Amino acid sequence: MATGRTHRPATRSRGIPEATVARLPLYLRALTALSERSVPTVSSEELASAAGVNSAKLRKDFSYLGSYGTRGVGYDVEYLVYQISRELGLTQDWPVVIVGIGNLGAALANYGGFASRGFRVAALIDADPAMSGKPVAGIAVQHADELEKIISDNGVSIGVIATPAGSAQQVCERLVAAGVTSILNFAPTVLTVPDGVDVRKVDLSIELQILAFHEQRKAGEEAPPEEETAPPVAPPAATVKKRTDPGSDGDVPAVMPA
Amino acid sequence: MATGRTHRPATRSRGIPEATVARLPLYLRALTALSERSVPTVSSEELASAAGVNSAKLRKDFSYLGSYGTRGVGYDVEYLVYQISRELGLTQDWPVVIVGIGNLGAALANYGGFASRGFRVAALIDADPAMSGKPVAGIAVQHADELEKIISDNGVSIGVIATPAGSAQQVCERLVAAGVTSILNFAPTVLTVPDGVDVRKVDLSIELQILAFHEQRKAGEEAPPEEETAPPVAPPAATVKKRTDPGSDGDVPAVMPA
DNA sequence: ACCTGTGAAATCGTTCACAGCG
DNA sequence: CGCTGTGAACGATTTCACAGGT
Numbered sequence: 001m002a003t004g005r006t007h008r009p010a011t012r013s014r015g016i017p018e019a020t021v022a023r024l025p026l027y028l029r030a031l032t033a034l035s036e037r038s039v040p041t042v043s044s045e046e047l048a049s050a051a052g053v054n055s056a057k058l059r060k061d062f063s064y065l066g067s068y069g070t071r072g073v074g075y076d077v078e079y080l081v082y083q084i085s086r087e088l089g090l091t092q093d094w095p096v097v098i099v100g101i102g103n104l105g106a107a108l109a110n111y112g113g114f115a116s117r118g119f120r121v122a123a124l125i126d127a128d129p130a131m132s133g134k135p136v137a138g139i140a141v142q143h144a145d146e147l148e149k150i151i152s153d154n155g156v157s158i159g160v161i162a163t164p165a166g167s168a169q170q171v172c173e174r175l176v177a178a179g180v181t182s183i184l185n186f187a188p189t190v191l192t193v194p195d196g197v198d199v200r201k202v203d204l205s206i207e208l209q210i211l212a213f214h215e216q217r218k219a220g221e222e223a224p225p226e227e228e229t230a231p232p233v234a235p236p237a238a239t240v241k242k243r244t245d246p247g248s249d250g251d252v253p254a255v256m257p258a
Numbered sequence: 259m260a261t262g263r264t265h266r267p268a269t270r271s272r273g274i275p276e277a278t279v280a281r282l283p284l285y286l287r288a289l290t291a292l293s294e295r296s297v298p299t300v301s302s303e304e305l306a307s308a309a310g311v312n313s314a315k316l317r318k319d320f321s322y323l324g325s326y327g328t329r330g331v332g333y334d335v336e337y338l339v340y341q342i343s344r345e346l347g348l349t350q351d352w353p354v355v356i357v358g359i360g361n362l363g364a365a366l367a368n369y370g371g372f373a374s375r376g377f378r379v380a381a382l383i384d385a386d387p388a389m390s391g392k393p394v395a396g397i398a399v400q401h402a403d404e405l406e407k408i409i410s411d412n413g414v415s416i417g418v419i420a421t422p423a424g425s426a427q428q429v430c431e432r433l434v435a436a437g438v439t440s441i442l443n444f445a446p447t448v449l450t451v452p453d454g455v456d457v458r459k460v461d462l463s464i465e466l467q468i469l470a471f472h473e474q475r476k477a478g479e480e481a482p483p484e485e486e487t488a489p490p491v492a493p494p495a496a497t498v499k500k501r502t503d504p505g506s507d508g509d510v511p512a513v514m515p516a
Numbered sequence: 517a518c519c520t521g522t523g524a525a526a527t528c529g530t531t532c533a534c535a536g537c538g
Numbered sequence: 539c540g541c542t543g544t545g546a547a548c549g550a551t552t553t554c555a556c557a558g559g560t
Contacts, residue, residue: 089474113463216347
């Protein structure tokens with residue numbers, strides 16, 4: 001099944017580049033830290049270094065927002081905090097629901113970084129009846145049956161999926177049907193959603209695999225040998241495959257108590 | 259990237275584009291699923307759809323690895339699983355340590371997706387003495403004092419940081435000094451590392467902020483913009499600048515500086 | 517007929533370098 | 539002067555479209 005559409009379909013608006021949007025939260029965090037230290041202004045150089053990017057990129061990024069700096073001086077910290085917050089939509093309240101309260105869901109519920117921005121955890125939802133009513137991060141977990149009601153009662157438009165991979169698509173569909181239009185997916189699976197719904201995914205094992213790739217390359221640089229070990233599987237041999245080996249892998253769900 | 263310099267300038271002919279590397283785990287997951295269903299071959303079209311990308315991209319990606327397909331037929335699933343695993347370095351064992359066993363660290367320790375690939379959780383480390391010895395995901399938590407010894411005894415080269423932001427840089431430095439050269443950072447802070455050390459970060463609140471940006475934009479497209487609270491901070495000088503809009507102007511949605 | 521592999525074109529993103537303003 | 543804002547050069551990535559096997 002499936003022609004999976006997973007990305008925002010390029011709206012016609014003359015918008016801010018996606019790469020820039022992805023860095024705004026980074027700038028915002030650096031600015032917030034400066035603000036807390038009552039620093040009045042920063043140069044692109046200083047702010048860039050605090051955010052871990054280079055100054056040309058930062059200036060270019062800001063140029064998409066408007067001309068908020070002062071030549072010869074830099075940027076006004078407070079003003080920029082406000083402008084970026086507004087651009088990101090953080091000046092309004094975003095109720096979110098977290099579905100799947102396993103280890104990861106609980107970690108998310110407890111994560112301070114949510115509440116500190118405009119995000120408010122409106123509800124925690126889990127399919128396990130044994131979880132219902134249990135308080136996690138000070139919020140009573142509700143049963144999945146309530147999902148639609150919770151979404152509409154709270155005007156939730158952002159949902160976080162932290163369920164096992166097997167349930168993710170189903171949960172996703174219910175969220176979307178109930179009105180959610182943005183989803184943050186922690187389950188290691190590709191979600192198929194209708195046009196107009198945004199999905200971002202966070203996959204822990206993918207990140208590790210990317211690191212392993214680079215790690216392997218580093219190791220290979222020291223030892224030049226270009227070995228070509230014989231593959232355990234022959235190239236286009238055309239033999240029908242037997243069952244896959246032991247209970248290896250299978251992309252275990254996104255976190256569940258062992 | 260933390261400080262100014264990072265990334266290799268694609269010196270070798272062996273250089274696979276970073277964007278491609280980032281998708282290999284996705285392909286691998288889709289292939290593994292096919293393998294478990296004993297599907298012998300897939301076309302680029304089928305596999306692409308299972309992985310959530312388009313087929314041209316997938317073919318281009320695979321072309322960087324070599325010519326592993328058969329024209330008129332498609333790709334041999336088992337063979338491709340092996341080739342990608344090897345390319346990613348998953349045919350070897352990668353011991354990892356997780357530092358910071360709070361909610362998130364525990365979730366990571368329990369995450370099946372790690373063990374199912376070449377990753378093995380070699381140790382769980384926490385600075386809280388009260389945690390020492392406690393079993394999490396079947397592994398006894400060890401005290402941070404043991405960090406260096408654990409790294410070297412186990413030949414760990416990949417570390418996962420799940421500590422509070424305040425401790426992350428310090429932990430990072432100890433990991434690096436002890437020999438770790440790849441770090442997956444969950445703490446919401448920019449890590450500064452020496453050359454040769456890779457850092458990937460996963461920031462939950464950043465993902466939500468990006469969603470909020472798009473969510474806000476969606477809302478602005480339907481309903482006419484409504485002016486909200488006046489900026490709590492006035493622009494630096496009394497002079498309010500106009501927004502210099504690069505390119506055309508005209509159909510930008512709601513949010514804009516007056 | 518079908519599907520891969522890949523140059524070439526189009527698009528997107530980053531960096532350079534400097535004009536212009538405070 | 540110092541620092542922003544930005545065209546223009548550059549580089550990376552995606553998409554097109556079709557040549558070339560099977």
